[in-house]
Amino acid sequence: MQSSETNTAQSEPSRLKAYLKNHMREYGLLFALIAIMAFFQIVTAGTLMRPVNITNLFLQNSYIIIMALGMLIVIVSGNIDLSVGSVMGFVGAFAAVMVVHWGMPVWITFIAALVMGGLIGAAQGYWVAYWKIPSFIVTLAGMLVFRGASLWLLEGQSVGPFPKSFQIISTGFVPDILPRGVTTELAGLFGARNFNVLAMAVGLAAVLIVIWLGLRARARDKAFGIDGEPANFFWARNVIVLGALLFLTFKLATFRGLPNVLLTMGVLIVIYAFFTQNTVVGRRIYALGGNAKAAKLSGIKTERLTFLAFVNMGVLAALAGLIFAARLNTATPKAGFGLELDVIAAVFIGGASMSGGSGKIVGAVVGAFIMGVMNNGMSIMGIGIDYQQMIKGLVLLAAVVFDVYNKQKQG
Amino acid sequence: MRSAWGQQTGPDRATDAQVGPDLGISDMTTLLEMRDITKEFPGVKALDRVTLSVEQGEIHAICGENGAGKSTLMKVLSGVYPAGSYDGEIHYEGALAEFKSLSDSEARGIVIIHQELALVPQLSIAENIFLGNERATGGVIQWQETFRRTEALLAKVGLRDAPGTMVDSIGVGKQQLVEIAKALSKDVKLLILDEPTAALQENDSRKLLDLMLELKAQGVTCIIISHKLGEVRYVADTVTVIRDGATVSRLPAKGLEEDHIVRDMVGRDMTHRFPDRPRRAGEVLMEIENWNVWHPEHAERQVIHDIGFNVRAGEVVGIAGLMGSGRTELAMSIFGQSWGRNISGVARLHGKPVDLSRVDRAIAAGLAYVTEDRKSLGLILDETIRFNTTLANLEAVSTRGVLSEGQETEVAERYRKALATRTPSVMQQVGNLSGGNQQKVVLAKWLFAGPEVLILDEPTRGIDVGAKYEIYSIINDLSAQGKGVVMISSEMPELLGMCDRIYVMNEGAFVGELAAQDASQERIMSLIVNE
Structure with missing residues (x-):
């Protein structure tokens, strides 16, 4: 089609419409999340947004989100990793055995666990990258191997409990910057039992940084004459998103403050979003997934990139395994069972394409939250696990159908 | 823009008036008439009141630059864009036709053969021909009948391969013929060929064009979309030129000047097909010596035999040869060993040996390779x-x-x-x-x-005349900047018009080197043939 060649002047409303149409996916995802949250807030009579539940929501989904970061990269590179649930469980078991049975210090255990994750990723990535064996098969094998390995390592038993310093990565909170006395007084102002200044400050800082980055990007686009997001869309989107962010941090602040996990997760999300969108290596991963042959002929070391994508996935699965084990305070042979599917679903709900080359970190995170809020909300409502599974399955299908339908309409 | 040319058809005028007397054929009836077709995409008018009228039993050529709207028009005709999604009327066999889908138009005998062939490589010729139209009773395929009918169809298109041959084991030229056989199996009345010879070499193209003439004799009406004006003149009875989504002219092909078509296509005079360039070659930039390459899958097959050549600064060097002579394989094996195995030989830049063993190293050394297949490799x-x-x-x-x-x-x-x-x-x-x-x-x-030497593999394939000229100008600019250009092309006039020297390649080896002033199409061909 030659449609792109004619640069027709468009009227403002039609430009807005065209923009909305082209970015239906991003806006749709965001509003889906907001709508789902609003829905469950209403049907659970406000339980969803209670400070303690919001804190829980982050804790419950942290390991899914952390693995979704790695999975997004694997999927963008044109592959898939079915083994992450098993690897997560295995690394949790490995760490438990190290700490509980062998009495190793916690910090050494953490490092060893992350290295173990990297090695597992490397072992799988090697076959995918250098032997060109489809990742579906390699990681399906990995899934079976490490599921068995966890059972073997734990000898079919649960291993725990862990020392306090282990649990803290999952259940701890970042200490506040102001002394206790001051914060309780502040809390009185809001009618809450507690008020964590640090959490609120971090939330505010995040809001300001997001606005500043957004404005900077807009100014740059304008300087180069690139048609960016229309101004009213930009502000509407930011007011809604950042408003929600402030609201959430306020809720967190009135409970126990910033969970350690949330901090870890937040930092990782920022790092990975930056890595995928703004670095040379990140760019090359998109090129690799978009057209591996063309990428190779452009001097990109495609094998090495594929290999590294799996190593990275392994390390993140290991981190998720540590967090998961710390949260339960025990390693069980069943840990991580089937979690790979939640992680993959989050990435696809977030708009990544099965064929590689497209998808964004933010999308994957929002996708994971959509799943998480639904899990949490339906549990509060007392909906059985049977219905929960069915509903989640249909949501995944609906998200992808929505995607495909949009693409066809544009075509 | 529609008024500048003498023999033209405004979209709002009846088209019939201009056909009859010129062609000197009186018993023709109009098989297809597309009237005032307008097709809009969001923000863009791809077709603006296009008219096309095709007579029963003729070969009708549609010419136009890439982006002129030819493919869109054919999608409207075949129902890919269903009735209602465009404005205007299609009259087929004397009645208003409103095709809702591809199968609608196929049921009426309109078959399109696309540029990208739609065959399933892992199936046999016979299976492909009757794909979706299987000879079966109660869901069980009747192999004997399938094979028998396939043989008859293959004979019609002049293909002697067995019906059971896998499609991926025959060349592109033969695959094209299989597509046509497939079309014939559907009782085609109007056969549309979208750039059928783009991927074919000279003799296969000729065979295909002759087949079109033969089908015409059997009463099949054809529409051919083509950039190659020589072909158009060879087979077509009438030419419709489309530019910027509108019909510019409708002309009898007989006695038509190529320049005339070109002028209508680009909307300006094309006195020079190739831009001028001061020819001054500097020092030797790149040298390749004793280059040998083996096939990546068939380890015993040597594909490149002992090739040596050089490129000077500011020089455009051509590599001529038939398809399959190993030109692309040579280029890719030099560019970071991206094709072949057991590659041996010496590569020197500025007289110093360089490591070209990986693509990133080749790029760092100052090489660039523009692939022949820009969509899947570029x-x-x-x-x-x-x-x-x-x-x-x-x-x-x-x-x-x-x-x-x-x-x-x-x-x-x-x-x-x-x-x-x-x-x-x-x-x-x-x-x-x-x-x-x-x-x-x-x-x-x-x-x-920022390369010093660029290897351009079929840089103008599938590109229209106007854009070709621009690509040539870019190549000339590069050589004026002192870069070395290696140009691989199947179009000999292009090599003759652009290059300072031409290496002739055949079956994986260089069989001759010609200076521009000594080179001619005949000399190149005779070097290839005499080998």
Whole structure:
């Protein structure tokens, strides 16, 4: 089609419409999340947004989100990793055995666990990258191997409990910057039992940084004459998103403050979003997934990139395994069972394409939250696990159908 | 823009008046008439009141630059864009036709054969021909009947392969014939061929064109979309020229000057097919010696035999040869060993041996390779012009591994202007561009990588006349900047018009070297044939 060649002047409303149409996916995802949250807030009579539940929501989904970061990269590179649930469980078991049975210090255990994750990723990535064996098969094998390995390592038993310093990565909170006395007084102002200044400050800082980055990007686009997001869309989107962010941090602040996990997760999300969108290596991963042959002929070391994508996935699965084990305070042979599917679903709900080359970190995170809020909300409502599974399955299908339908309409 | 040309058909006028007397055939009836077809995509008018009228039993050529709207028009005709999604009327066999889908139009005997062939490589010829139209009783395929009828159809198109032959084991030329046989199996009345010879070499093209004439004698009406004007004159009875989504002229092909068609297509005079360039070759930039390459899968097959050549600064060197002579394999084996195995030989740049064992090393050494197949090897179609432009040299738009979008945009804009890439913005998806503009994006990518020697593999394949001229000008600019250019092309006039020296390649070896002034199409062919 030659449609792109004619640069027709468009009227403002039609430009807005065209923009909305082209970015239906991003806006749709965001509003889906907001709508789902609003829905469950209403049907659970406000339980969803209670400070303690919001804190829980982050804790419950942290390991899914952390693995979704790695999975997004694997999927963008044109592959898939079915083994992450098993690897997560295995690394949790490995760490438990190290700490509980062998009495190793916690910090050494953490490092060893992350290295173990990297090695597992490397072992799988090697076959995918250098032997060109489809990742579906390699990681399906990995899934079976490490599921068995966890059972073997734990000898079919649960291993725990862990020392306090282990649990803290999952259940701890970042200490506040102001002394206790001051914060309780502040809390009185809001009618809450507690008020964590640090959490609120971090939330505010995040809001300001997001606005500043957004404005900077807009100014740059304008300087180069690139048609960016229309101004009213930009502000509407930011007011809604950042408003929600402030609201959430306020809720967190009135409970126990910033969970350690949330901090870890937040930092990782920022790092990975930056890595995928703004670095040379990140760019090359998109090129690799978009057209591996063309990428190779452009001097990109495609094998090495594929290999590294799996190593990275392994390390993140290991981190998720540590967090998961710390949260339960025990390693069980069943840990991580089937979690790979939640992680993959989050990435696809977030708009990544099965064929590689497209998808964004933010999308994957929002996708994971959509799943998480639904899990949490339906549990509060007392909906059985049977219905929960069915509903989640249909949501995944609906998200992808929505995607495909949009693409066809544009075509 | 519609009024500048003498023999033309305004979209609002009846077209019949201009046909009859010129062609000197009186018993013709109109098989197909497309009236005032307008097709809009969001923000763009792809077709603007196009008219097309095809007589029963003729071969009708549609010419136009890439992006003129030919393919869109054929999609309207075949029901890919269903009735109601466009304005205007289609009259077929004397009655108003409203095709809702491809199968609708096929049921009426309209069959399109696309540029990209639609055969399943892992199935046999017979299975492909009757795909979707299987000879079966109660769901069980009748193999005997299938094979018997396939044989009859293959005989019609002059193909002697067995019906059970796998499609991926025959060449592109034969695959084209299988497509036609498939069309014939459906009782085709109107056969539409979209650039059927784009991927074929000379003798296969000729065979195909002769087959078209034969089908015409059997009463099949044909529409051929083609860039190759020689072909058009050879087979066509009538030519319709489309430009910028509108019909410009409808002419009898007999006695038609090529220049006339070209002028109508591009909307201006094309006195020179090739831009002039001062010819001055400098010092030797790149030398290849004793280059031997073996096939990556069949280890015992040597594909490149002991090739040696050189390129000087400011020189355009051509490699001529038939398809399958090993030109692309040679280029890719030099460019980072991206094809073949057991590669041996010496490569020197500025007289010093260089390591070309990986693509990134070849790029670092100063080489660039513009692939023959830009869609599957050259571009990332889902990404933007900006993304593709900087891809081979991301280091130059980043600091410590962090990309600068600003610099990227600047670079992409610079090359968009320098190469006159027609696009609303550099944020446009490359997949939406026409062939010529896609090729410019590929060139931009490699120019930005800052090479000293560029290997261009079929740089103008599938590109229209106007864009070709622009690509030639870019090549000349490069040589004026002292870069060395190696140009691989199947179009001999292009090599003769552009190159300082031409190496002739046949069956994996160089069989001759000709200076521009001594070279001619005949001499090149005789070198190939005499080997």
